Amino acid sequence: MAKKLSRGVAVVGVGMSKFGVFPEKTSRDLFVEAFQELRQSVQKGFDPKDIEAFYMGNFTSDCFENQAHLAPIMASWVGISPVESTRIEDACASGGVALRQGVLAIASGEVDVVLVGGLEKMTDLPGAKVTDALALAADSLFEIPAGFTFPGFYAAMATAYLDQYKADPDALLRVGIKNHKNGGLNEKAQFNQSIKDVMISKQRKAAQKGLPIPEWADEMAFLKDPKANPMIAWPLRLFDCSPVSDGAAAVLLVSEEMAAKFTDEPIFVVGSGQASDGALAERASLSEIPAAAKASRRAYEMAGLTPDDIDFAEVHDCFTIAEIMATEDLGFFPRGEGWKAAMQGQTAHDGSHPINTSGGLKSKGHPVGASGVGQVVEVWKQMHGLAGERQLCGNLRHALTHNVGGTGQTCVVHIFEKRN
Amino acid sequence: MTDQALRSKAFDQAIAEDVLIGSRCLVCGNISVPQRQICPNCHSDQVERIQVNGIGTLATFTVIYVPPTSMADAGYNAKNPYCVGIVALQEGPRISAQIVGLDLSDPATIKIGMPLKQTFVVRGEGESAKKFLAFEPA
Numbered sequence: 001m002a003k004k005l006s007r008g009v010a011v012v013g014v015g016m017s018k019f020g021v022f023p024e025k026t027s028r029d030l031f032v033e034a035f036q037e038l039r040q041s042v043q044k045g046f047d048p049k050d051i052e053a054f055y056m057g058n059f060t061s062d063c064f065e066n067q068a069h070l071a072p073i074m075a076s077w078v079g080i081s082p083v084e085s086t087r088i089e090d091a092c093a094s095g096g097v098a099l100r101q102g103v104l105a106i107a108s109g110e111v112d113v114v115l116v117g118g119l120e121k122m123t124d125l126p127g128a129k130v131t132d133a134l135a136l137a138a139d140s141l142f143e144i145p146a147g148f149t150f151p152g153f154y155a156a157m158a159t160a161y162l163d164q165y166k167a168d169p170d171a172l173l174r175v176g177i178k179n180h181k182n183g184g185l186n187e188k189a190q191f192n193q194s195i196k197d198v199m200i201s202k203q204r205k206a207a208q209k210g211l212p213i214p215e216w217a218d219e220m221a222f223l224k225d226p227k228a229n230p231m232i233a234w235p236l237r238l239f240d241c242s243p244v245s246d247g248a249a250a251v252l253l254v255s256e257e258m259a260a261k262f263t264d265e266p267i268f269v270v271g272s273g274q275a276s277d278g279a280l281a282e283r284a285s286l287s288e289i290p291a292a293a294k295a296s297r298r299a300y301e302m303a304g305l306t307p308d309d310i311d312f313a314e315v316h317d318c319f320t321i322a323e324i325m326a327t328e329d330l331g332f333f334p335r336g337e338g339w340k341a342a343m344q345g346q347t348a349h350d351g352s353h354p355i356n357t358s359g360g361l362k363s364k365g366h367p368v369g370a371s372g373v374g375q376v377v378e379v380w381k382q383m384h385g386l387a388g389e390r391q392l393c394g395n396l397r398h399a400l401t402h403n404v405g406g407t408g409q410t411c412v413v414h415i416f417e418k419r420n
Numbered sequence: 421m422t423d424q425a426l427r428s429k430a431f432d433q434a435i436a437e438d439v440l441i442g443s444r445c446l447v448c449g450n451i452s453v454p455q456r457q458i459c460p461n462c463h464s465d466q467v468e469r470i471q472v473n474g475i476g477t478l479a480t481f482t483v484i485y486v487p488p489t490s491m492a493d494a495g496y497n498a499k500n501p502y503c504v505g506i507v508a509l510q511e512g513p514r515i516s517a518q519i520v521g522l523d524l525s526d527p528a529t530i531k532i533g534m535p536l537k538q539t540f541v542v543r544g545e546g547e548s549a550k551k552f553l554a555f556e557p558a
Contacts, residue, residue: 131488141428142454145552146516147484147491147504155482156506163480163532230498234483234527278460281506281514286480 002273002301005107008256010266011416013042014380016373019247019365020190027058027065027121028077030248030367034117035078038250041380043263046252048078052111054085055101057094057118058369063133064122074117083115091137092318094118095249095372096274096403096412102253103269103414112255118373119248130244134368137406139279151241153280153407154319155233160286161321162235164336169235171339173223175320176239176362178348183359185390188377190245190365195219202228240320242360247367249374264420267383271305271400271415273298280407289322289408292329296402299413300331303398307331310415311396312382313353314375316404317360323347326402327355330413349390357382357390372403372412383418425469426457435553440474440538442513443467453513472511474538475558479514481505483527494543503527507536507555521556 015037017030039046056071067073071085088098095118102114122130134150143153162169176195183189184197193201199222206213216222223229229237252262259266275294277283283290300306307330315330317323324338332353333341341347347355358364358378361371379399381387399416424430426443431454434441442453446468450461453472458465483503487496496502503519520541522530535558540551 128489128492131486135488142431143516144488144490147487147496147502147518148516149484149486149488151486152482152484152504155484156480156504159482159532160480230485231483232486234485234501236482279516281479281516286506 002298004302005103005269005272007107007109009103009106009269010254010256010259011251011269011376011380012254012259012262012266013038013046013252014250014377015039015041016188016249016370016377017247018188019245019367019370019374021123022246023123025246027061027070027119027248028074030121030246031074031117031119031250032077034248034250038252042252043265044261046262048080050113051080051083051115052113053102053105054080054083054115054117055088055098055105056085057088057096057098057372059089059091059094059120060133060136061119061121063136064120064125070119074119080115090410091405092316092366092368093372093403093405093410093412094369095374096401096414097372097410099251099373099376099414100272100274100412103272106253106255112258114253116251116253116373117248118370120367120369121246122244122367123246127244143279143281149233151233151236151319154321155236156280157286157325157407158235158321161325161339164287165339167339168343170220171324171342172235172240172320173220174342175317175323176223177219178342179317179323179356179360179362182349182357182390183363185388186359186364189359189363190243191359191363195222195239236319236321242318242362242366245365245367247365247370247374249370249377251373251376265384267380268417268419269414270417271299271303271413273302274410274412277409279409288325288335289329289404289411291408291411292326292402292404292413295411295413296330299400299415303415303417305398305415309398310400311394311398312357312392313355313400313402314358314378315355315360315402316371317356317362318366318404320362322404323355323360327353330400330402349392354392357387357392372401375401375403376414379416383416426455426467430455430469435540436551438540440472440553442470442472442511444470451511451513453509453511453515472509476507476509476536476555478519478530478532478534478536479506479508480532481519481530483524490543503530505555515553518552518554519556520554
C-alpha cells in the first residue's frame with residue numbers, strides 16, 4: 001500500500017506562458033511570464049520572499065540553449081535567490097517529477113512554500129537537431145543505433161496495439177481531432193485551432209498563393225490525405241505528433257495548514273506516484289506503458305480513490321496512441337477498449353471521461369520540461385471555473401495528471417482534490 | 421562476473437565480429453540480450469556471457485520517413501524510408517534493430533510474428549563506418 005503524505009499539500013496558484021514558437025524570447029522571458037501569471041493567480045497575494053525551495057523541470061536546455069545549471073539562473077531571474085534551486089531532468093516527465101519533489105519536500109515538513117517550475121525552449125534549433133536532442137531520452141547504446149526516433153517508438157507501440165486489439169487506426173485520428181477541438185478553445189495553445197480551422201487556413205493560403213484550392217470531404221479525409229498529413233513513422237502521421245514548442249509553467253505549493261493565508265480556494269494534492277522502466281524492447285507488453293499503470297496505482301492508493309472517482313484528466317498525449325494507452329494504463333477503460341472510447345467520444349469534452357480539455361500536448365504544445373507543470377494549470381482552471389469556453393460542467397472534485405518521460409521509462413501521476 | 425566480457429561495450433565489439441551476445445544467470449537461468457552484469461530477475465552477479473542464435477520473430481515495427489541525423493547520413497529520407505522493429509529472440513529476450521530486406525511500399529503488408537534472422541549492416545563510410553545489428557526475413 002502506498003503511504004499517505006505525512007502532511008497535506010495544497011496548490012494555491014498557477015501560471016503559464018503561452019506555448020508556441022517564440023524566436024524573440026529566451027527561456028528566461030518565458031519563465032518570467034509564467035511566474036508573473038502565477039503571482040496574479042494567488043487570491044490573497046504572496047511575497048516571493050516566502051518561497052523556501054524551487055524545483056524546476058527541464059529536459060535539456062544544455063542542447064536547446066547551450067545552457068546547463070538552469071535552476072539558479074531562473075531563481076535569480078524571478079528574484080528569489082538565494083532559495084535552494086534544483087533542476088529535475090527526467091526527459092519529458094521532468095515537470096511532473098519536479099512537482100512530485102515539491103510535494104514530497106513539503107510533506108516532509110522541511111519547507112512550507114515551494115515554487116515548482118517547468119521550462120523548455122526548443123525551437124531555436126533546426127528540426128533535425130531537435131530530433132537528435134529528444135533522442136537523448138532513449139537508450140543511446142541499444143535503441144538509437146537501431147534507427148529509432150521518438151515518433152518511431154510510439155509508432156511501434158501503435159503497431160503492437162492496433163494488431164493486438166484489432167483496433168481501427170481511425171481511432172488515432174479521432175484523438176487528434178478531439179484535442180485540436182479542445183485546444184481551439186485555449187488561448188494559451190500553440191495550435192489554437194480545430195482541425196476544421198486548420199483545413200480552412202490551408203485553403204486560404206492556397207488561394208492567396210494562386211494555387212489550386214484543396215478540398216476535403218471532412219476532417220477524417222483531411223487527416224488521411226498524405227499531402228496534408230504526411231507519414232512520419234508508420235502508422236503515425238504529422239497530426240499524430242505533438243509539436244516542438246517553447247513554453248514555461250509554474251505552480252505554487254504550500255503546506256495544508258498554511259493554505260488559508262494564500263487563498264480560500266486551494267486544491268489539494270491527494271495522490272502522487274512515480275515509477276520507472278527499462279528500454280521499450282525489455283517490456284513484457286508493447287501495447288501499454290507499465291510504469292504509468294504502476295505510478296497511477298500508487299497515486300490512487302495514496303488518495304484512497306479509484307479511476308471512477310476522477311472527473312477529468314490531463315494525460316501525456318505526446319502522440320495520439322499515447323493518449324489511448326494512457327486511458328487504459330490509468331484504469332479509465334479496460335485493456336483494449338481505449339481506442340473504442342476514443343472513437344465513441346467518451347474522452348471528449350462532453351464525454352463520460354473528459355481527457356485533455358486543454359488541448360493536450362498535441363494541440364496546446366509540448367515544451368517538454370513544462371508539459372507536466374502545464375497540466376496542473378488546466379486542473380486549476382477547470383476546478384476554479386476559469387476555463388472559459390472549454391469549462392467542464394458540474395462540480396469537479398477530483399482530477400488527475402499523467403506525465404511520461406521517454407517511452408515510459410519515467411511515469412509520474414498526481415491526483416488533485418477540491419474540497420469546497 | 422563483471423569482467424570485460426560483460427561490459428556494455430562488449431555488445432558492439434561482438435557485433436563488429438558478426439556475433440550477437442547476451443548473458444545467462446547461473447542462479448536462475450534468466451537470459452538477457454544485451455548482456456547484463458547483474459541479473460534483472462534475481463539480482464545475482466553470477467552471470468555468464470552467451471552467444472544467441474540470432475533467430476526470432478517480429479514483435480512490432482514502424483517504417484520511418486523522417487530519420488534522425490545518423491540515419492539521414494546513411495541515405496534514408498521520406499522517399500527512401502527504413503523499417504525498425506523489436507525482435508523477439510528464440511532465447512526469449514527482445515531487442516531493437518533495423519529490419520532489412522522488406523518491401524516498404526505498403527507497411528500494412530509487414531506482419532507481426534514473421535520469422536527473422538540476424539544480419540549485419542554497415543552505416544557510414546571510411547573511418548566512420550560502423551557495423552550494426554539488423555534482421556532480415558528468415
